[in-house]
Amino acid sequence: GQNAFSVLLFQDMAVIPILAVLPLLGSGAAHTDAHGGAADAWMAAWPGWAQALVTFGAIILIVAVGRVAMRYVFKAIAKTRQREAFTGTALLVVIGVALLMTKVGLSPALGAFVAGVVLANSEYRHELESDLEPFKGLLLGVFFLGVGAGIDFGYILEHPLLVLGGALGLILIKGLILQCLSVFSGLTGRQSLVFSASIAAGGEFAFVLISLSLASGVFPPDTGRALVAMVALSMAATPLLILLSQSILRRGLAGQEEREPDVEDDGNPVIICGFGRYGHAVGRLLRISGYGCTVLDNDSDQVELLRQLGIPVYYGDANRPDILALAGASRAKVLVIAIKDEAAASTIISNARRHHPHLTIYLRTYSRTEAYSYLGQGEKHIYRETLDSSLRMGEDILKQLGMPAHDANRAAKAYFIRDEEMVQAMAEHRNAEDGEYMNVAREAVKSLDELLRSDLKAEDRDPGAAGQAG
Template sequence: MDLLTQAFVFLAAGVIAVPIASRLGLGSVLGYLIAGALIGPSALKLINETEHVMHFAEFGVVMMLFLVGLELQPQVLWRMRKPILGLGGLQVIITTLAITGCAMALGLAWQTAMAIGLILALSSTAIALQILEEKRLMKSEAGKSSFAVLLFQDIAVIPIIALLPLLALSDITSTKVDDHASSSIISHLVAWQQALIVLAVIASIIFIGRYLIRHLFRFIAESGLREIFTAAALLLVIGIALLMNLVGLSPALGAFIAGVVLANNEYRHELEANIDPFKALLLGLFFISVGAGIDFSLIAEKPLIIMGLVLALILVKFVILWVLARVFGLLRGDKFWFIFALAQGGEFGFVLLSLSSESNVIPKDIVGILTAVIALSMVLTPILILLNEKYIQPLYDKDNNDSMEETMEHQHNPVIIAGFGRFGQIVGRLLIANQCSVTVLDHSASNIARVREYGFMLYYGDASRLDLLETAGAKEAKLLIIAIDSRKKTNEAVAMAKKHFPHLKVLARAYDVIHYHELRELGADHIEREVFQGSLSLGKKALQELGVPAYSAERKAALFAKHDEDTIHRLHEHRDDRKRFISESRIAQNEMMEIFKAENPEVETDNTEKSDKPDKGETYC
């Protein structure tokens, strides 16, 4: 199959399968894997050679780690040294020992068993980070801990590549190695010379990134040609990957180091914007290649063995990660995100299995089985994440609610705030500053732990539960302020409060106009749209910047706010009639324009020449 046809098949598979998988709630990663399995040699046979495509697609992982590095300033990375070395180091060591022991118990030689342990100890950086980013968990404790483990694993790939040939089962005169090592120009040198050159290469990346690259980017930016900046960004990442390859190191690690060095660079956001589309496309290609590379004939031949090994791998990693999560103090909700994100085999496993086979460390028949095990474990990861999200997390939420009820005494404060995120915190701080006694509930255990560090007293709980509202003092309270992130939970909390505590005034946060009407129908006493006041304030400032006097901008904003509020109330009766709703909205928009024309009867509508300071009635835009 020619290159153009191959590209068409890959892109078509991704474009069709991924949106369907996302719509079904399976996530993009599983969509790519399914697409690959369908077009691969074991199904529709549209693609037969996947190995070369996968090697190219692995560059998506390199780009991803470069972008991750851009988000981490060196001082932040230094603060993470304990979880990287502690959590990451223990995960690799303990998992390697556990899997090595299991393999030896099955009768394998210790060299083969250790190689298998080292390879299966690794997790998929591509899948884990992609899922955590999709779930917006990268800045949570689960995300930070997962990243620390993945970073240590990527660093560990380097000594693993060096160690595997030493575990060879028989003497060999010429050892083939993986792409990272086979293209190395220093492999013939003695160990201390190799170490010096490697250190020199890493130092040069840091020096160039810190002191020279800024001037290059400034020169390119001054040209005003965006496509040249894109080319320069790609050149930077490809150049680093090539340099690391030449000295036998992981290109992904080199890209990550470069990203960290450039984290404080003024061009980092431009770099990120230019590289991100290529990263996403290549990662998708990588996942499709993994799916296409699954040997279903081998799975059909040995289904019990392979599925048993897949489940055993996930179980071993699950237990080890669960213990480490407890030791390192991960909260209940974060713990299972952390475990399921890392419970699979990793993409570097395919590379290391190839090296192990060529180095005569692992027999070829076992390599085939392990390749299928790693691929299937990667396929199962999005499913495990989905099960965690749908079934396990709600159970832990319930447990957290129950444990909170045991520790929280009955409250008697006049105000209850449900939700203490970016919206609820502003409301709460204002009330607390004015000596108001409040009871604060939040459904995020990690948010509670973080906010309590600043001296706020929060309790874990779901405000849509009747018994919890009673414990929080809803019978005696005057106000219930609902600032929950979840639209569904907000509606449930309003309905629950108005049904069982009719005396309680409910002040609620709405996401948009549609949500506003939902809350009004449920009986909320006052509803504040999430971004309305901030947007109005910014619009008022924009008018002033365009030359409108401050007092006039204030009046215009007030008129707009009043008319908008009146319009929302008027539209409420048409909320179920879409055509009428849109028609009335357009009428209201025209009315608003007429109001402002009446305010400025001499407003100009053409582009006539104006003086520096507009007179009354002139347009400012």
Template sequence: METTPIIYTEALMLLGGAVLAAPLFKRLGLGTILGYLAAGIVIGPIAQSITEGEEILHVAELGIVFLLFIIGLELKPSRLWKMRRDIFGLGTAQVVSTGLILSLILTFFDLLDWRGSIITGFGLALSSTAFAMQILNENNDANTRYGQRAFSILLLQDLAIVPLLALIPLFAAQTPEATTTPLENFAIAIAAITALFVAGRYLLNPLFQIIARTGAREVMIAAALLVVMGAATMIQLAGLSMAMGAFLAGVLLAESSYRHELEADVEPFRGILQALFFMAVGLSLQLGVVAANYLLILIAVPVLMAVKSLVLYGLCRATGSAHNDAVRIALLLPQGGEFGFVLFTAAAAAGIFSQGVASLLVAIVTLSMALTPVAALMAKRLMRDQDDIEDELEEDFEGAGADVLMIGFSRFAQIAAQILLAGGRDVTIIDHSAARVRQAATFGFRIYFGDGTRLDVLRAAGIEKAKIVAVCTQKKEVTDQIISLVQAEYPNARLFARSYDRLHTLELRGKGVEYELRETFESGLLFGRKTLEALGVGGEEAIGIMDDIRRRDEARLVLQEAEGITAGRHMLHSKPVRPEPLVKPKRDVNHTAETEERILSRLPADGDRPGEALAKAD
């Protein structure tokens, strides 16, 4: 009981530091990881409020265990196979080349022994996924060709942490009490991995199926944690790292129907424990060692970034990237990464090098991460104008071709697609957002990555087979560009479009689009009707009012097509309607009430717009 207040106080300080530092550093563009690290440094080495940094680190390492489990869950074999060349070719070449060069530099200058040099060199070869993806998303470059190649390199680096962590027990100093030979250790490790694969193949899915039938969510969460911790412990007992066990468990469940449920259950624990891990790294940092070796750090950071940038540029150019793309990738990934913290901390705990060396390496990685936005800005100065072409992700339209080709998969399009699918119609969807494509694919939609403003993409997506082309993009200018392209190349195509507003609707009608709908019109009508009903108006009366407004709006559009946007203003209801005697209106200068009445009489009550309404009225 005496230690309870101390535990509570330390927990409050850590939580408070995370809550204050993470948003601040995020706002400064430095990322939450540096925020957690800075909070740990302030609480520990500077304020001396918490001195048990290494003890907290042992608990916080579970955050990395959970992180690798989630990485394993994302590694579906089909996805890996599609990106295999960039992941296993370019990514592997980058890690191996950079790791060897940095290891040789450390050995040549006699900074570390050969074990420490290898761990340090390959640890510094890893880049920061969090920083790089943040920059790509902020610049809307995640879907470009260079963005996808950079992502492939980062993915391989995330995978590389598994064998690197497995090297640490092998490199650690052997104790005199060791009774097993390296061959026996290897056999034990293989047996443990085999047992894990067998359990994952034949036990995990039936286990989750039984638990899911109970409907007890807390049991499902407990089972998810049990799987992660059980696999990690099993592999650790075999002499390998807990992180490797969790990663293998994630890979085994990547194709499971419970994958998303497991990810959702583990994610909160992963997030808070990972934050605690980086704060614990800051708590354990030896500022005295960093201050005494500041010149070494100032030299090491530019050398590290230069070596990684040159290797990345050379490999990207050798594997087919244009100059601009190679420059972007080289200056996007020159920093050390968050997994470097994991590797260096584990190596120091295993005795491969001292805690002081680990502090120096953490400082080098931290400074390189802080300089990442500057490096990304430098890329613009080194790019050539003639190569400034955004080459998109390789599109794969195998199986495309349906009754409806839907371009853009916004919220508007998602609702429309459900109607079409419920009606038994096939829909091919293309969208330029890789994140949206991945998300929609998980719900079973036939969706492909592609830019709808490109003719080759439309052809590959099966526009020639489509009976209707539905343009559901969010931006007005993009919609107009697609419609102009389709009308120029496929003049007989039936075009349905989502319009931005009333002016856009009139423009689309002027272009001859068969059907258009303002994105908020029908939802606004329904909202108003439901509000009337809530105020006591009868259901049939409210529906009649809604239909009348819909018909009046269509009549206004017909008049505005002929006479301009200001026509038909008197048809708007700007105050409550009061029943009045019918009086025949006088003839207007611009249009007659008789014409308006004929237009209204020819509009169907259900709100469908006949294409020949204006012609019939005339």
């Protein structure tokens, strides 16, 4: 996602110099504004290099003045506390810059883009984004409505091979370039295919470039109609390209021979199933503390990446009883299940309890409902992945607000104990009807707050007991 966004942003930024250079490539055709007059008639007689220089100068001037002046303008508006004033000023800036761009031979779309860059550099950008949010969908719809109205379907019917071939060529050439970029950025084969398919089509600014090129006389109207049709057709094909890439990946995975597990019994006391963000931290802590771990993961890309980093990981599906046996479950003491898939985790628990009942199982859970499920299976060592970090944050906030450190720590510990008790109690009602469950949950939340307050008050009266409890 980040790589695709970066490419799209680069495409949009590249529009600025391209639009500035287009007058140099034109044949001198006049660019007419909405009123039928020559918008850049005052410099029509200038040589191409001079027009380009004026264009670049206008853009630089707008950005420079905008960065300096708009700060004070919005600061003054902020003092009025009038939200409508923010919206009106922002729209006025956009319209004014767009009109200025037409006076130097550029399109109003580029002016709106430059105005957006200026507004984005304001310290009030978040408030501006909030105020302009209602206009985004409307104006985007108007833009694509204009694009759709500009497509000459008659031309497409008359020249189907040209349009289809051009659209296919655009997708193939751009897709090949994106594939090369994905290799340099370190994406895997699966990721690069989806990445290329998602943005291989032409961008929306292509329509702006084509319109300005026609107005500048860069190419004749027939070429413009063909290019508009090709870009529009490539954009329409984007959902199909994404679906096709996903289908290819699924068929490739289904058609390839299943990778043989390479699990070995290292005689370690701990077996970890899943070595993602959670299992990784647990495994590294145990290893640096001198306890060996046998790590299993069924994601071949993840296994190869970890091995390249020098982390010993075995490829194998812990759902299979034979894989656990190969990993040395008969001699291990602890089984850590750190995968996010609840169904797979339940299968591993069942197999471990059936074939290796001596193992102590430690479970990572993603939510309370998962915790209820594991408690229902008789498990005891259950760890909700966000509980400790959220309590640590809450403790730090209490200290920031002025609470003594020992009191904040005591409150966090009390919450942890009582919340664990509530989860244990709520697990008994996990299969109840929705209405009954909500009533029980509502009472549990109320009683949890009351118990926490009473615990903290009791510890305030008896500091010695609090020290023993900690």
